[in-house]
Amino acid sequence: MNAKMLSSRRTLICSLLAGACIHAAQAADLTVRLSPITSSQGKVMLALYDSEASFRKTAAAMQQADAMEGEMTFTFNGLEPGEYAVTVMHDLNGNTELDANLLGIPREPWGASLQGKRVFGAPSWNKTRFTLTDAGFSLDITMR
Amino acid sequence: MLDAKTRLTRRAFCQSALAGSLALASPRAISARPSCAQSRPEHAFASSFRDVPNSFGPTEVRFDKPLPEALTGTLYRNGPARMQRGDTRYNHWFDGDGMVHAFALTSRSVIHRAKMVATARTVAEAEAGEFLWSGFGTGIEGSRDVLSPDDLNVANISVLPLGDELLALWEAGSPYRMHAETLETLGRNVFSRDTDGLPFSAHPRIDPAGRIWNFGYMSGSGKLVLYDLETDGRLRRAQLVDARNADMVHDFAITERYLVFVLLPLHFHSDGNPDNAFIDSLHWDAKGTVDALVIDKQNLDVVRRFELPAFFAFHLGNAWEDGDTLRVEIATAPDFHPLMAEITAATRGERIPTSASQSQLAEITLNMRSGVADIAALPTRGIDFPRFDQRYTGQRTERLYTLGRSDAAHEAAYGFNAVHAFNRASGDETVFDYGADSLAEEHLFVPAPAGRANTGWLIGTRYNWRECRTTLSVFDAEHVADGPIAQAHLPYGLPMGLHGQFVAR
Numbered sequence: 099m100n101a102k103m104l105s106s107r108r109t110l111i112c113s114l115l116a117g118a119c120i121h122a123a124q125a126a127d128l129t130v131r132l133s134p135i136t137s138s139q140g141k142v143m144l145a146l147y148d149s150e151a152s153f154r155k156t157a158a159a160m161q162q163a164d165a166m167e168g169e170m171t172f173t174f175n176g177l178e179p180g181e182y183a184v185t186v187m188h189d190l191n192g193n194t195e196l197d198a199n200l201l202g203i204p205r206e207p208w209g210a211s212l213q214g215k216r217v218f219g220a221p222s223w224n225k226t227r228f229t230l231t232d233a234g235f236s237l238d239i240t241m242r
Numbered sequence: 243m244l245d246a247k248t249r250l251t252r253r254a255f256c257q258s259a260l261a262g263s264l265a266l267a268s269p270r271a272i273s274a275r276p277s278c279a280q281s282r283p284e285h286a287f288a289s290s291f292r293d294v295p296n297s298f299g300p301t302e303v304r305f306d307k308p309l310p311e312a313l314t315g316t317l318y319r320n321g322p323a324r325m326q327r328g329d330t331r332y333n334h335w336f337d338g339d340g341m342v343h344a345f346a347l348t349s350r351s352v353i354h355r356a357k358m359v360a361t362a363r364t365v366a367e368a369e370a371g372e373f374l375w376s377g378f379g380t381g382i383e384g385s386r387d388v389l390s391p392d393d394l395n396v397a398n399i400s401v402l403p404l405g406d407e408l409l410a411l412w413e414a415g416s417p418y419r420m421h422a423e424t425l426e427t428l429g430r431n432v433f434s435r436d437t438d439g440l441p442f443s444a445h446p447r448i449d450p451a452g453r454i455w456n457f458g459y460m461s462g463s464g465k466l467v468l469y470d471l472e473t474d475g476r477l478r479r480a481q482l483v484d485a486r487n488a489d490m491v492h493d494f495a496i497t498e499r500y501l502v503f504v505l506l507p508l509h510f511h512s513d514g515n516p517d518n519a520f521i522d523s524l525h526w527d528a529k530g531t532v533d534a535l536v537i538d539k540q541n542l543d544v545v546r547r548f549e550l551p552a553f554f555a556f557h558l559g560n561a562w563e564d565g566d567t568l569r570v571e572i573a574t575a576p577d578f579h580p581l582m583a584e585i586t587a588a589t590r591g592e593r594i595p596t597s598a599s600q601s602q603l604a605e606i607t608l609n610m611r612s613g614v615a616d617i618a619a620l621p622t623r624g625i626d627f628p629r630f631d632q633r634y635t636g637q638r639t640e641r642l643y644t645l646g647r648s649d650a651a652h653e654a655a656y657g658f659n660a661v662h663a664f665n666r667a668s669g670d671e672t673v674f675d676y677g678a679d680s681l682a683e684e685h686l687f688v689p690a691p692a693g694r695a696n697t698g699w700l701i702g703t704r705y706n707w708r709e710c711r712t713t714l715s716v717f718d719a720e721h722v723a724d725g726p727i728a729q730a731h732l733p734y735g736l737p738m739g740l741h742g743q744f745v746a747r
């Protein structure tokens with residue numbers, strides 16, 4: 099989905115739901131597309147962060163859904179434009195945690211809004227943040 | 243990969259490769275090396291990696307003399323084998339995809355077979371037809387992310403036999419399980435949930451009671467993982483210990499009561515770009531110190547930390563307790579980067595840089611009472627690939643077997659060409675020199691069943707780079723200078739490999 103399609107859709111929604119229309123200048127939609135989801139077991143959980151200080155500590159928004167094999171899409175509506183990062187975990191065993199081995203390497207599928215390539219280590223704010231403008235943003239995350 | 247028709251056509255152009263062979267080789271097993279005939283000495287080492295097929299054998303070859311009756315079993319070896327995909331060649335020996343070999347001994351012959359280890363990485367790269375990640379010594383432009391050590395795993399260093407299976411070992415990732423008979427890859431090994439995906443080194447040590455000890459490192463983590471396994475490979479304990487200087491740790495030693503680590507001033511600083519070779523992110527601190535850590539086997543606590551002035555080492559020999567002192571045999575080199583530059587030049591078929599490193603077998607002594615550490619050269623001209631009678635791992639052993647390089651070696655051909663048996667009690671050593679045309683691979687000690695210490699055989703391979711053929715040799719371990727008591731000449735050459743183990747049957 100590209101930004102142009104998003105704003106057309108928003109215009110349509112505005113006209114159908116007069117009075118419930120979100121002012122385009124103040125809010126934006128973030129679409130997150132995840133793949134591959136390799137199992138329909140458990141839940142896929144997303145966390146949206148809006149600052150370095152809160153990154154991987156306190157989410158600005160969270161969503162989750164039962165896992166579906168293949169591709170899954172989540173949308174965060176009505177966000178203020180700004181910098182954000184997204185992390186994803188596929189909680190296969192339902193313990194609401196991203197299971198990891200003794201060295202902290204994840205043992206369940208995970209993803210993040212990685213910008214550029216990485217070598218080792220948990221994702222940092224600087225390597226995952228992206229800018230959401232009022233035109234909206236579309237993110238593709240590869241699950242590992 | 244060559245198909246059968248291409249192989250047969252090429253074979254017609256390479257008459258010398260099969261001359262004088264006693265091989266009872268099946269047609270499928272022969273892979274000709276048409277470019278062998280005029281192998282130049284600078285290409286000696288690199289020529290062993292040319293056109294390596296995905297598998298070898300089964301090939302049965304007669305020994306020139308019958309084997310001793312008591313010597314029965316299989317020698318397994320692992321080593322980097324595939325060095326090229328498409329037009330891209332790896333720069334460094336340690337990059338190559340692993341291939342495990344089985345040399346099964348019968349009374350008169352050896353049956354050789356080998357298969358590539360199908361790690362997740364090599365399967366992905368085979369499907370793509372190109373290298374997808376950088377390697378130890380080679381940067382790959384456009385490399386994928388490296389998000390966990392197993393992304394890079396080529397399982398190319400050694401093997402750990404466990405009953406009907408064997409583990410193909412790398413050092414910074416999971417072991418891979420293989421069928422001991424067919425050498426099919428069965429899958430990535432997982433000991434437990436907590437250890438799933440943890441690094442497991444290529445040099446586990448088995449104590450005389452059969453307990454398997456090992457460790458793993460992850461560059462930049464500041465930790466070592468310690469493993470305590472049952473004889474059958476089941477996990478008893480796994481525990482982390484803090485360790486600085488643990489950004490690349492190849493080997494370790496055990497004594498009766500302790501685990502001993504020699505940790506080098508080699509530090510990992512990555513700029514986060516996976517296009518870089520691993521060694522380009524390693525920085526050698528010549529003014530730094532080597533940390534020797536002594537860990538209590540009972541509680542896995544660090545009980546002593548010693549310091550020594552900087553030196554480099556891959557391999558340790560045996561280690562044992564001598565009163566208050568721990569003695570640790572180690573194959574040292576003065577510096578990391580020149581050693582790597584040598585190996586890179588050899589892998590690329592280039593002249594070895596003239597500032598070649600001076601390696602030296604040494605003994606570290608760690609006084610547990612005074613906290614003083616020392617290191618002294620051992621009077622052997624053997625250089626590396628130390629092996630010993632493994633029935634006495636962690637106890638005093640009086641023989642140390644290594645590979646060396648004689649004056650007969652061709653100056654421009656990289657590698658070892660001599661087998662050394664060093665007597666630690668007398669300080670003497672006996673040597674067998676393979677001469678100018680052969681590059682020797684690790685020779686390991688196989689005990690005579692129920693025999694005294696150091697009674698048995700040395701078994702190993704060598705690659706004749708002029709003929710591009712590999713020979714398996716058996717020596718009487720107490721009379722190494724007399725030369726092989728039996729040899730079997732394979733009808734092909736094998737890629738220069740690393741480490742192995744013998745399974746008596």
